[in-house]
Amino acid sequence: MTDGEFRKVAVDDLPDAPNHTRHKKEVDEAVGATEFGFNVYVADPGQQLPWGEHRHPDHEELLYVVAGELRVETPDGDYRVESGEAFFVPPEARQRAIAAGDEPARVVAVGAPKAADGAIIEEQCPECGEETDRDYEVRDGGETYVLSCADCGAELTEMTAGPE
Numbered sequence: 001m002t003d004g005e006f007r008k009v010a011v012d013d014l015p016d017a018p019n020h021t022r023h024k025k026e027v028d029e030a031v032g033a034t035e036f037g038f039n040v041y042v043a044d045p046g047q048q049l050p051w052g053e054h055r056h057p058d059h060e061e062l063l064y065v066v067a068g069e070l071r072v073e074t075p076d077g078d079y080r081v082e083s084g085e086a087f088f089v090p091p092e093a094r095q096r097a098i099a100a101g102d103e104p105a106r107v108v109a110v111g112a113p114k115a116a117d118g119a120i121i122e123e124q125c126p127e128c129g130e131e132t133d134r135d136y137e138v139r140d141g142g143e144t145y146v147l148s149c150a151d152c153g154a155e156l157t158e159m160t161a162g163p164e
Helices: 027-031
Strands: 023-026 037-043 048-055 060-067 069-074 077-082 086-089 095-100 105-112 134-139 144-149 155-160
Touching: 023 027, 027 037, 037 048, 048 105, 060 069, 060 077, 069 086, 069 105, 077 086, 095 105
Parallel strands: none
Antiparallel strands: 023 037, 037 105, 048 095, 060 086, 060 105, 069 077, 069 095, 134 144, 144 155
């Protein structure tokens, strides 16, 4: 490895990726990481990260709460994850993480292998009533993601990059 391959970034200066939270910083993309995903979220109480109830078929995930609190909903029950704690999600496990408490949650999400980080969202569609995955379309040059029902095609959620 040569010095030319090392990279350093100021996480707070990275652009926001479209999502439900106040901020999502895609650190792995900024540094060119190819083997693992690394995202930093700032979520206000009640905000989901990233897109709702989902699972990763071939991908492990670790959520580390730097500040604030998360509630992670799983088929086994809800878990409260506080500042300084980490929560491991094995492949195929359904989960939904929501910022809880009275203050914003700052969360680091790490996952591997990066090539298998595709998420399957499994929620009931309010239009057709079926529990389906979501398709998404990138619009506005990557500034907006629009999620739609994989069954009926109804547009359900529009996400934009954070406000700052």
